Amino acid sequence: MANIVTSFCCVVLAAVVVVYAQRRSQQGGRIQYEKISSDVTMQCGSLDNDASVTWKVNGTDVKARRREEGPRLILMEVNMSSNGLYSCFQNPDGQRRDQINLRVGFPPKEPQVTCRSNTYPRGFYCSWHLQHPTFIPTDFEVDVQHNQRPLEVTRDTVHKNRCHVKFPELFSSSPYYVNVTAVNSLGRASTTISFEESSIVKPDPPEKVVAKPVANNARRLEVTWNSPSTWPDVETFPLKYFLRYRPLIRDQWQHVELSDSTSHTITDAYAGKEYIIQLAAKDMEIGTWSDWSVAVHATPWMEEPKPITSTTESDVIPETTPGPPSAAPRVGEPTAACSTLLWSTHLLLACVLLSIM
Known part of the structure; x- marks a missing residue:
């Protein structure tokens, strides 16, 4: 019975090893990150220094500038073309x-960080980006403090490089400190910015802007809009x-410039000319103007x-009563001219005969 249990355990263990090896192979092996233009050393597992191995990249021979030292492959001044799956096989069995x-x-490098409140007085958001790509996965750590106290930071579910922070109090003169670290x-690398509450208030542009002509007035346009x-x-x-x-x-x-109104009548438009119209919004007391709305x-x-x-009467053409249509001459019917000509010919012939007699 003990032998059967032992054999079963060995089979299960072998199956687990096979599955693990398959999954590791599917994942493409362990990942090694290196800096562009540097010399990179890759070690073939835990083989001894005197082991002889053969290296391949993506299933083909390695053609990049390199040096091989026992189980190690050293690539010289790597670049983007050096990316790939490198496999090492022990000689002579090729395993x-x-x-x-x-x-x-x-x-x-240090990220660029900006903060803005478009939902004042609820809170603000901060966004960041890198000016130069890293070409490898990079995460960001965010820390926000006010009055030497850390504030809760909520990462945006849509924009990966954005977070949201609630105002702990209103009308505070104490500055906020935001630190973003790229890793x-x-x-x-880190960047820290500081600002006061009033300096980051910036609404979104007005919405649903509509411009219509005013009936019976060739120089007016009626403009209406909604608050953001x-x-x-x-x-x-x-x-x-x-x-x-x-x-x-x-x-x-x-x-x-209009105060607390969502409509305006333009009174000096050029008659018959198409106009382009835009609006911006701003808090009555603090902050900066929004971006322009979509043009209408x-x-x-x-x-x-x-x-x-x-x-006029002179332009009227008098009506006339049409008479009966004239009879068109029929084919073979002699006209008056033809009859006269025929009679003259007969008379001339008679005169000639009398003179002969």
């Missing part, structure tokens, strides 16, 4: 001993608006030309 997935890239297998839907409390924290417009035939904009186009009202229906 594969190791697989290395080489990935080359750069350590990160990958080759290094790390992301602004949570427009009653308590009202917005002011900046309207700009111009005809397509000109490059110069005309501007109107409109043309002032134009009177339709009236059709010409009246005529």
Whole structure:
């Protein structure tokens, strides 16, 4: 009975080893990250220094500049073409001993960080990016502090390089500190920025902008819009608006600043000219102007030309009663001219005969 249990355990263990080896093979071996332009050393498993091995990359011979020292492969000044799955086989039986997935890239530089509140007074968000690609996976660590206390940071579910922070208090004069650290297998780099609450307030642009002509007025356009839907409390924290417009035939904009209103009538439009219209929004007291809204186009009202229906007496053509149609000459019927000519011929012939007699 003990032998049967022992045999069963050995079979199970062998199956586990096979599955593990297959999964490791499917995953492409262990990953090794290295810096571009550096010399890279890859070790074939745990073989002794005097072991003899053969290296292949993606199933073919290694053609890059290299040096081989026992179980080690040294690639010279690697670049992006050096990426690949490297396999080593022990001589002379040719058994594969190791697989290395080489990935080359750069350590990160300091990220660029900006913060903005478009949902004031609820909170703000910060976003960041790297000016230069690293070509290998890079993560970001974010730390936000206010009054020397860390604040809760929520990572955005859609934008991977963005986080959200709630304001711990309003109308605070104490600065906020945001630190973003870029980290990958080759290094790390950090950027810290500071700001006051009032300096990052920037609404989203106005929405649903509509421009229509005003009936019976060739120089007016009626413009309406909605507050940005992301602004949570427009009653308590009202917005002011900046309207700009111009005809397509000109490059110069005309501007109107409006307080706490979501409509305006343009009264100096050029008759019959198409206009382009945009709006921006801003908190009444703090922050900066939003970006411009999506442009809309409109043309002032134009009177339709009236059709010409009246005529004078001299232009009237008198009506005439048509007479009976003239009889068309029929084929073979002699006309009056033909009859006269025939009679003259007979008379001349008679005169000639009398003179002979």
